[in-house]
Amino acid sequence: DAEITQSPRHKITETGRQVTLACHQTWNHNNMFWYRQDLGHGLRLIHYSYGVHDTNKGEVSDGYSVSRSNTEDLPLTLESAASSQTSVYFCASSRAITDTQYFGPGTRLTVL
Amino acid sequence: QKEVEQDPGPLSVPEGAIVSLNCTYSNSAFQYFMWYRQYSRKGPELLMYTYSSGNKEDGRFTAQVDKSSKYISLFIRDSQPSDSATYLCAAGSARQLTFGSGTQLTVLP
Numbered sequence: 001d002a003e004i005t006q007s008p009r010h011k012i013t014e015t016g017r018q019v020t021l022a023c024h025q026t027w028n029h030n031n032m033f034w035y036r037q038d039l040g041h042g043l044r045l046i047h048y049s050y051g052v053h054d055t056n057k058g059e060v061s062d063g064y065s066v067s068r069s070n071t072e073d074l075p076l077t078l079e080s081a082a083s084s085q086t087s088v089y090f091c092a093s094s095r096a097i098t099d100t101q102y103f104g105p106g107t108r109l110t111v112l
Numbered sequence: 113q114k115e116v117e118q119d120p121g122p123l124s125v126p127e128g129a130i131v132s133l134n135c136t137y138s139n140s141a142f143q144y145f146m147w148y149r150q151y152s153r154k155g156p157e158l159l160m161y162t163y164s165s166g167n168k169e170d171g172r173f174t175a176q177v178d179k180s181s182k183y184i185s186l187f188i189r190d191s192q193p194s195d196s197a198t199y200l201c202a203a204g205s206a207r208q209l210t211f212g213s214g215t216q217l218t219v220l221p
Contacts (some may be wrong), residue, residue, distance in 0.1 A: 041213060042212055043156070097207070
């Protein structure tokens with residue numbers, strides 16, 4: 001069965017370190033998204049991609065970057081982790097922009 | 113002001129109750145609307161998808177959209193303890209999907 005996976009599921013890091021969160025989908029979807037979820041804020045869009053080599057900034061992109069070198073993967077990099085980036089991160093994918101987004105299980109990141 | 117506002121709850125109801133979850137939105141460009149359900153420590157999963165005003169029913173769940181008042185609702189009939197989760201509304205345009213902050217629902221046996 002097609003799926004979307006995220007790794008690691010839990011990560012503890014220190015302020016200033018570079019961190020990369022992985023997202024892999026086997027749906028063959030063109031569109032992939034990264035969200036963060038914080039209490040009281042719901043899901044906020046960080047970056048998104050509509051295809052290979054395409055990336056776009058979302059609502060809360062500062063301090064994050066993504067690259068899309070193939071259809072299946074969209075890694076999210078925190079260039080220099082900050083305590084404000086402690087959150088739960090979700091990756092999602094969809095076939096078309098207006099289609100259902102399928103979410104991964106999430107990565108719980110703690111920045112000390 | 114957020115583009116999609118959702119009653120934060122938490123909401124606690126007895127088993128068998130009818131649950132009403134509500135959101136409002138401000139952007140007239142939103143054309144389609146979704147409800148996602150998220151169990152604790154899991155990713156959100158789609159519950160209902162609708163793109164027109166009116167009601168859409170799926171089993172015990174009914175999604176209602178009123179584009180004239182920019183109001184979206186989810187009704188759960190005969191609620192069950194297994195319905196205990198966070199419910200997220202979302203509104204979409206041609207460019208992206210915007211989520212509400214979620215309502216945490218607990219159905220007590």
